[in-house]
Amino acid sequence: MISFESLPQTQMGFEGEKHIIKQLKDAGYWVFKCTDALDSDAREEWEKAPKIHGMNDSYIYPDVQVFKNQTPELVEIKTKSQPTYYRKRDKNQHGINLRHYNSYLKVKEITGMPLWLVFYERCSGTVYCGEISHIPIDHNGEFYQNGMKVPMVYFNCDDLNPFSEFVKVKEAPLSISADDPSSSKWIAMKQEFQKPLNAFFGVV
Numbered sequence: 001m002i003s004f005e006s007l008p009q010t011q012m013g014f015e016g017e018k019h020i021i022k023q024l025k026d027a028g029y030w031v032f033k034c035t036d037a038l039d040s041d042a043r044e045e046w047e048k049a050p051k052i053h054g055m056n057d058s059y060i061y062p063d064v065q066v067f068k069n070q071t072p073e074l075v076e077i078k079t080k081s082q083p084t085y086y087r088k089r090d091k092n093q094h095g096i097n098l099r100h101y102n103s104y105l106k107v108k109e110i111t112g113m114p115l116w117l118v119f120y121e122r123c124s125g126t127v128y129c130g131e132i133s134h135i136p137i138d139h140n141g142e143f144y145q146n147g148m149k150v151p152m153v154y155f156n157c158d159d160l161n162p163f164s165e166f167v168k169v170k171e172a173p174l175s176i177s178a179d180d181p182s183s184s185k186w187i188a189m190k191q192e193f194q195k196p197l198n199a200f201f202g203v204v
Contacts, residue, residue: 016079016120017063020127030067052107060103062115074115076104082123083157091156093138094119098151104132118163127163135159
């Protein structure tokens with residue numbers, strides 16, 4: 001059996017994409033994989049990444065576009081072999097390329113669509129996610145790739161939501177007794193917390 005760490009980066013990414021796309025389909029989403037729109041010439045020209053082009057600028061487009069209840073959303077899938085332990089904060093984190101992060105923010109601004117970052121953690125099988133504008137950046141850093149420094153942004157895992165919990169919220173929402181004097185406050189907090197989850201899974 002081939003270990004995950006021995007796979008080339010592109011194959012690692014494909015494994016994560018397949019895993020997440022299946023979960024999205026199982027949750028009732030229609031999925032358009034944006035790289036499917038690129039022919040071989042375009043893949044070479046655009047460095048194998050889909051892009052959105054304007055008159056003077058272009059920006060990296062997320063991996064997939066999903067649709068449910070006629071509502072389009074964007075999903076960028078990042079496959080990680082394991083979390084990065086940040087000793088200074090005593091936190092497990094996941095990071096992405098700063099240039100890509102800024103590009104995704106611009107795509108969200110241009111399209112007006114919610115854009116979700118999804119992290120597939122291969123070592124544990126855990127999937128984290130969050131809407132890009134709602135995930136706090138813990139710190140900026142650098143990652144060495146092919147002998148070069150790549151500027152990065154890092155997010156704490158506990159600031160992300162487990163992807164599996166989204167399905168649970170949809171299928172079995174918590175029930176709170178109206179007799180509980182604190183229930184009205186808790187319901188308000190719960191509703192506020194669930195807004196991004198409900199938006200992603202089309203919960204009314």
